Amino acid sequence: DSFVLKFAENFPYKETRSLTSWIDHYTDKDSVFLANFPLTGSILAYGGRSVVTHPKYEDEDSRKIIRDYISSLFEEGEESFYRFCFENGVDFFVFSKGTYADRTVYSYRYVAGMEKPLPDREKSPAFLFENSPYRLRYFGLCFENEKYRVFRVITEESIKRSSALFREAMQIFQEDGSSVEGLNVLYGAFLENPQSLAVRILLRGKKKKMKSLLPHVD
Numbered sequence: 001d002s003f004v005l006k007f008a009e010n011f012p013y014k015e016t017r018s019l020t021s022w023i024d025h026y027t028d029k030d031s032v033f034l035a036n037f038p039l040t041g042s043i044l045a046y047g048g049r050s051v052v053t054h055p056k057y058e059d060e061d062s063r064k065i066i067r068d069y070i071s072s073l074f075e076e077g078e079e080s081f082y083r084f085c086f087e088n089g090v091d092f093f094v095f096s097k098g099t100y101a102d103r104t105v106y107s108y109r110y111v112a113g114m115e116k117p118l119p120d121r122e123k124s125p126a127f128l129f130e131n132s133p134y135r136l137r138y139f140g141l142c143f144e145n146e147k148y149r150v151f152r153v154i155t156e157e158s159i160k161r162s163s164a165l166f167r168e169a170m171q172i173f174q175e176d177g178s179s180v181e182g183l184n185v186l187y188g189a190f191l192e193n194p195q196s197l198a199v200r201i202l203l204r205g206k207k208k209k210m211k212s213l214l215p216h217v218d
């Protein structure tokens with residue numbers, strides 16, 4: 001009981017509401033999310049999106065997913081974690097800040113047995129998500145608040161969709177440079193591939209004119 005009360009006291013309600021509101025408003029309804037399982041209940045209930053790591057995992061398949069998720073998050077290099085995301089149909093990964101730094105017996109780092117030398121630890125996806133998000137190759141940062149960072153899992157298909165949406169937005173802006181429709185299409189291109197330089201440059205330009213209409217764009 002004391003553990004449950006402590007968890008409830010420390011749960012980031014404000015940041016979680018901000019996250020689930022963004023998810024509900026700006027991501028496709030059929031999007032699949034990956035996150036630490038204490039958070040997935042909120043994403044499922046309030047964000048209205050499918051999740052991979054369920055808050056209850058009594059069956060063996062669910063426990064295996066949790067084990068694979070945690071181990072690949074702390075392995076060297078992005079490839080194993082990216083493969084886990086791809087194989088489980090993940091569109092967005094929500095990283096809870098502090099996941100890498102937490103060394104308590106309740107932490108994912110402890111569960112993963114992360115006792116490698118420092119240089120190896122700094123090659124793990126968990127380290128990059130925590131400390132160097134723009135060094136990632138296969139994941140693009142698309143939303144952030146004080147507790148969470150949301151990353152798009154970038155695939156060949158999402159890159160193609162982003163390019164198509166970007167071209168559509170450019171056509172709309174040629175007729176009306178302040179088009180709300182164009183802005184929504186452009187933001188869709190950003191969510192498909194946040195690493196696209198062309199998309200990011202145009203979004204930053206529109207941010208000056210249409211700041212109040214833009215969701216999170218760094």
